[in-house]
Amino acid sequence: MAKYEIIGGTPLEGSVTISGAKNAAVAILPAALLVEGVCRVENVPDISDVRILLEILRDMGVRIQEEGPGVLRLDATHITNRCPNPELVRKMRASYYLMGALLSRFHQADVALPGGCNFASRPIDQHVKGFAALGADVEETDDYVYLREGPDGLHGSRITLDVVSVGATINIIMAACLLPGQTIIYNAAREPHIVDLANFLNTMGARISGAGTEVVKIWGVERLRGGSYAIIPDQIEAGTYLAAVAAVGGNVLVQNVIPKHMDCITSKLQEMGVSIINYDDAIRIRSTGKLHHTTVKTRPYPGFPTDMQAQICVCMTLASGISRLTENVYETRFFGYCTELQSMGANILITGKTATVTGTKQLKGATVCAHDLRAGAALIIAGLAAQGTTVVENIHFVERGYERLVEKLTALGANIRRIDD
């Protein structure tokens, strides 16, 4: 397994360009299955989750050409295999979007249950609830979901989600796109990548309104044609670099961002003492590395994102005073990285959903192990800030979601290198 070796202590200076949003790309690429025509998609991040999805789509008969860096042309007019390769499906979480796309286009789907980061139990009962409401017969086994058109056919419906679920919101939007009638999703998630998917589908001829609010309406259409679309910048990648500068110190211009998407993250970092300047499509962050304690409660968007929990926790371990971090989306997420941070000298006490973090002057380099994507990113930030050398193992998790991470950090002056075992 590959690892990163990091020699900490160097402030980060210069500029970094944020890639296309992972969680938008892994929804938009399966959505291409809905389109009988050519979709030209720009700003596709070159990360392992995207590479796996493209392999799945090619295996199904989608014609995919790379027009340039991050620019793909996908043509799903002729699908030759409607059963996505289960070995590949099990390698990531977002492969479950294939269910909604196949149900909408072909009125059936046989898709293996997804894999992905296992920092918590990640059920799909709300996805299933949506498919059933749309008239599908759903059969679930230990490792597969089988969807068929029910006796009354597939049709629009009204669905109230029991929990605010990004995945279920996206899957139901995809499933409803080509079904007759109107679908309304209540208690929908509002994340930027949901809006991005809806904008992509509307560009291809879908009729979706309300994405980004808690009520999303979809009027089914006969067919979707081709078109061009550019994926939004990655809110969490950008937040990760901001947290790195906050923890290590430095002066960095983070380019290709949508500042509005970052509000909750930047306002928290400002509370901790960093300077933030928002431009139209960039953010400048300055930090002395001396941070004040704060309190964070993760929430669905527009709240503080759970995917930034680990990264802000590292900042808290170095902040003066006592910080409190409450996780309201995935209660067990702390266990993916807190023990590792404690081995670097962090003072973290976990009680139920809350971590109490007492700041320390310095973290010490150590050999640590990534257990999931964002936990790995947090350990890299800790290594950049720590005194001495840190080795982060299992960095394949990290490379699922961060494009050219070593290259981007090196350009900011970080001392980091990848070691292949």
Ligand code: EPZ
């Ligand atoms: C998406 O996961 C993201 N993944 C996650 O990012 C992110 O942490 C999460 O949304 C929350 O923002 C992708 O977009 C590929 P949810 P998802 O459905 O859709 C419960 C990363 O680091 N729930 O919004 O799986 C669930 O247990 C990854 O990029 C049900 O109970 O998350 C959780 O407590 C990690 N039943 C809450 O809802 C369901 O059917 C939110 O989950 C679905 C979810």
